[in-house]
Amino acid sequence: MTLVSVWEDRHPHPPAAPAELSGSWDVVVVGGGITGLTTALLLARAGRSVAVLEARHVGAGTTGRSTAKVSALQGTRLSRISRRHPERVVEQYVRANVEGGAWLARFCDDHGVDRQVRAAYTFGFGSRGAAAARKESLIATRAGLPVTWVDRPDLPFETQGAVRLDDQFQVDPLELVDALAAQARAHGVTIIEGVRVRRVNGTGPVRLVTDVGAATAGTVVVATNTPILDRGAFFARVSPARSYSLAFRTSHPAVDGMYLSADSPSRSLRDAPADDGSLLLIGGAGHTTGRTRSPAARLDELRAWTAEYFPDAVETHAWSAQDYVPHHALPYAGPLLPGHEEILVAGGFSKWGFTNGVAAALALSGRILGGQMEWAEAFRTWGAHELRGSVDSARMNAEVGFEMTRGWLRPLARPGLGVAPAEGDGTVRLDHLGAPTAVARTAGVERRVSAVCSHLGGIVRWNDAERSWDCPLHGSRFGADGEVLDGPATCGLGRA
């Protein structure tokens, strides 16, 4: 069972028909989320022949499970960047996000995608949060954002004030994705769904290998959120961050803006128009993918919090999603390897991909077409600013090493496949040959697959909310039957 987001429920996409693949294009984009589709559309508008290869269907990744606030005020993101980078880089980041948001607003207005203009807020529950919000306010002002301070934001719980940025907006992300895909097709882009790219190699042309054939391209843009290619080791530069969302029916909008707390517990709030009133979206309870005992308990934590402050809200949907947080705090858009322009990557949006994904698309399409944005320097994939995350990077990769060891040791305490797990449960055990085996029971069927992640050999853990196997190393996820749900893995779990 996969939890379904409110957007997926509103815009069901039938499973993509099995495709056969062959052909050659100027540019092949891998991944049909906001980043890939925007890149494809920009390049097609400039006259390039473009194909998008998408493993499931457009919007099936993080984009279709997002909260979809489009804002240049992003919690305390600017403070995080300014701790590691000079003021000039913070300004470039802000300019990129303002430009990404403006492009998206124009696209929505030109193509009939409903968007609701709202103020964005970063608020503090307590004095620490308020201090963090005040600091963010200061840095945002220095970087050119017209923020103001609000002592009493209109929320049904006590806060210590909030920084506010007017005239931001929110969307239904799958309405947006469908419009981007339609426009891309109208400009001649070939979108092929149901095709998972397994390998990308060669230069001039680059060859993309999938289960159903191969394609070639002058340039490949890997827009799979976390790159599916290990060259460049981007998987070791980001942490996969999973978090939870709930939608509730309310008679009228329960909040007047897009809110995010600066302190713990992290809480995100927004409304969404609905046919029979309004929806309240609550998000939070995040953690590194595969490193919590019970994701279902995280959803319950959010439910209990909402019941306290919005007692009349009736739950309609619950889901989770993941994004990738770079150790040096900046997103990236550029060559996979230094000096090689034929394979480009984008990602590391730290849960702010609606502005950053569009900015990355503008930067990459500009790069391919020979133009340049001055702010794109902040998104460089290779440069001195990478080093400014090296302390965090060392710590995060030490944690990855710890999880690798722990994952392999834990099943030693559970030899033998033993009693079958209860419905909805899963466990990792050693089989009679001593191989870690992932055993789960879903929809009344017991399934056994190898517990060894097909990416780099981490041991997967059961996710009791999404009923999936999640890798605690770099965030690959697999269904109970072992099929890939999220990368960097490109192959499923092996047979038990």
Ligand SMILES: Cc1cc2nc3c(=O)[nH]c(=O)nc-3n(C[C@H](O)[C@H](O)[C@H](O)COP(=O)(O)OP(=O)(O)OC[C@H]3O[C@@H](n4cnc5c(N)ncnc54)[C@H](O)[C@@H]3O)c2cc1C
């Ligand atoms: C809980 C949550 C809330 C968020 N809220 C916000 C918000 O309010 N505002 C905001 O700006 N951002 C938000 N974000 C972040 C934002 O949603 C993401 O950064 C953004 O959607 C990433 O888009 P993308 O196109 O880069 O990746 P994705 O949308 O993940 O698209 C990547 C695509 O690549 C495909 N793919 C993967 N591997 C392969 C392969 N091997 N072959 C072919 N295709 C492949 C996937 O199926 C997927 O469709 C949120 C994130 C989370 C987790």
Ligand code: FES
């Ligand atoms: S995601 Fe890298 S080892 Fe599993």
